[in-house]
Amino acid sequence: MPSNDVITQEALNVYLKDLPDWREVPGAIAAVYETKGSAEAIELFSDIAGAAEMDNHHPDVDWRYNLIFVTTTSHDVGGQITARDIALASKISERANALGATARTDLVGVVEVCIDTDNPEAIASQWAAGLGYKFLTDGSLADPNRRGPAIWFQGTDTPNDNRLHLDVWVPDSESQPILAALEASGVNAQADNAPAFTVITDSQGNRFCICTEAGRWPE
Known part of the structure; x- marks a missing residue:
């Protein structure tokens, strides 16, 4: 699938089964990670920035002490979800897991x-x-x-x-x-x-x- 293809709802539902940290919100997918403290949150923030630069695809990230809120969508196709968002979400989940961060799906909104x-x-x-x-x-x-x-x-x-x-x-x-x-x-x-x-x-x-x-x- 070309990286700029918009993902259908049916395909997104399948992808999200393999991304348990992530949830669909209007026009995007989002996750929240809780870390042991602020230092670990900053490290995760840095890892997300590195993944974003590598993919040239940049999510919205909000740091609140030991919580990292992250949302990704593809603005160049009108704020829809593409394969780039799925790939980036997967990399972010890998980095969060490596740091021992906990996914807080109850805080997605x-x-x-x-x-x-x-x-x-x-x-x-x-x-x-x-x-x-x-x-x-x-x-x-x-x-x-x-x-x-x-x-x-x-x-x-x-x-x-x-x-x-x-x-x-x-x-x-x-x-x-x-x-x-x-x-x-x-x-x-x-x-x-x-x-x-x-x-x-x-x-x-x-x-x-x-x-x-x-x-x-x-x-």
Whole structure:
């Protein structure tokens, strides 16, 4: 497979079975590694940088004391997953394992801000101007430095009174404890579209969605 080929959903599902540290998030794959301390985290960070330079393919890496958050996608094909991402993820897993780092799949996650609107085109450029974001091919907005949350416009003829909500993306494998904790807290959980997404309404009527990769994208 040429290294710039976009991977189909079916193929990605197969690849991820051999990459147990990694989970799918919108347009990318992600992993989190916990090390013994900050020195080991810095060493892993350096190893990831070396692998990225060798492959000329650079992931987003965030260091938090003894935790390394890493996400890889192929920006040159519109933020999709390619064979390069799979190859890099495999090398990162090898280096993490060699350093004795622990994969923390329970910490993998992405948060998007969603706006209910019956006319996305009328407001998208305003949000882009205010945030300094760029448009993606699916009509959403992204931070060009990939630090702030993406903005997604939820097209609907009947916008909710509270037009802003969050989409909290978590791996399907880690979603049940989160949903159980939410239900125990007394929220209203609408699971008609689970596991793709579960609509959560808090006691004051505010909403957010717990989203997973399961059943979300076509094979």
